[in-house]
Amino acid sequence: MKTVLYEPNQPVALATKHGKERAISRPLRAGLGFRIVVPENLDTDVLGTFSGEIERQGNPREAALAKARLGMKETGLAFGLANEGSFGPYPSSLFIPADYELLVFVDDASGFQVFEQILTTETNFAHTKISSFDELADFLPRIGFPSHAVIARPNSVGDGSEYQIIYKGLQSPEAVRQAVESCLDVSDDGLVHVETDMRAHYNPKRMRVIRRLAVKLARRLQTECPSCLTPGFGIADRKLGLRCEMCGLPTHLACAEIHACPKCDFQKEFPLPNAPQQADARFCQFCNP
Ligand SMILES: [Zn+2]
Ligand SMILES: [Zn+2]
Incomplete structure (x- = not known):
């Protein structure tokens, strides 16, 4: 049940x-x-x-x-x-x-x-600095514009207020062009910072x-905790120390998953899915320092 x-x-x-x-x-x-x-x-x-x-x-x-x-x-x-x-x-x-x-x-x-x-x-996380709208010709298609919007702000306005002038959610070439022009008007290094809108x-x-x-x-x-039945039991950490196939010493590779309860102290180790039983000697500090 x-x-x-x-x-x-x-x-x-x-x-x-x-x-x-x-x-x-x-x-x-x-x-x-x-x-x-x-x-x-x-x-x-x-x-x-x-x-x-x-x-x-x-x-x-x-x-x-x-x-x-x-x-x-x-x-x-x-x-x-x-x-x-x-x-x-x-x-x-x-x-x-x-x-x-x-x-x-x-x-x-x-x-x-x-x-x-x-x-x-x-x-699509990315940003670029430009001195004219035309320089965005490669950037915009690469980040999936216009289904993915961009943000523009002047790169620098000298007094550190460049973060206050910001154009967000730009989704049409015309909106981007206008924002770039407005930023260029106040940018003291002639550059505009354009980035993907990650909202x-x-x-x-x-x-x-x-x-x-x-x-x-x-x-x-x-998934309930086997001990206290609180929901949310799952992976909390990985246990390192997979043994080297040659010398048997622990490596820095993961050897198990540790599942934990969000409420009580109960933890349980599980083998890593699709993981090898032993570490390749290439990853061993002793065999391959
Ligand atoms: Zn070894
Ligand atoms: Zn528990």
Whole structure:
């Protein structure tokens, strides 16, 4: 018999003003019966913005949690969700851009919070500096414009106020051209900074990643802790130390997944899916220093 984790149609606050319910509602309704409630008049920008006008507070986990709590406060619900994306180079290869997405679910009724995450190179995250609109001829098609919008701001206006002059959500060549012209008027180095608009409602590629993340979170919430039955049991860490095939010493490669409960201390090790039993001696500090 399967335990019923949540009441059908359980209202859950989703703190977003960028239409993320389009990606998150269905997977969580299908998987858990959640009814997603998006609070109106939610100003998540007070928690920081992508485009840099307001600096984000804390690390992505803290930012996601603060956002979820904001939505719960606004709706008076004991359950909340929030997503936070970060963009930058992929950890193992500095020239490939990556999208790191976090989704947090807070359950104040049972007293736990659980995070799910995706790190993917499936992103159009990019920026460029130009001195005329025509220089965007390669950049715009490459980032998927116009279905994916861009942001423009003067590269420098001398007094450090370049972040206050900003044109966001640009989705037509004419809008981009006008924004570039306006930025050039005030740019003191003759350059305009143009970047991909990473807000979910202006970035279908990101919206798809968030949807995949919501499916992952739904699966995790369907898994109960074997010890205390709290939902959200799942991968929390990787255990390093896969043994070398030649000498048997531990390497820095992962040898197991550690699954943990979001509420109690229960943990369990699982073998890595599709992983070798032993490490290739190439990765051994002793055999191949
Ligand atoms: Zn070895
Ligand atoms: Zn537990």
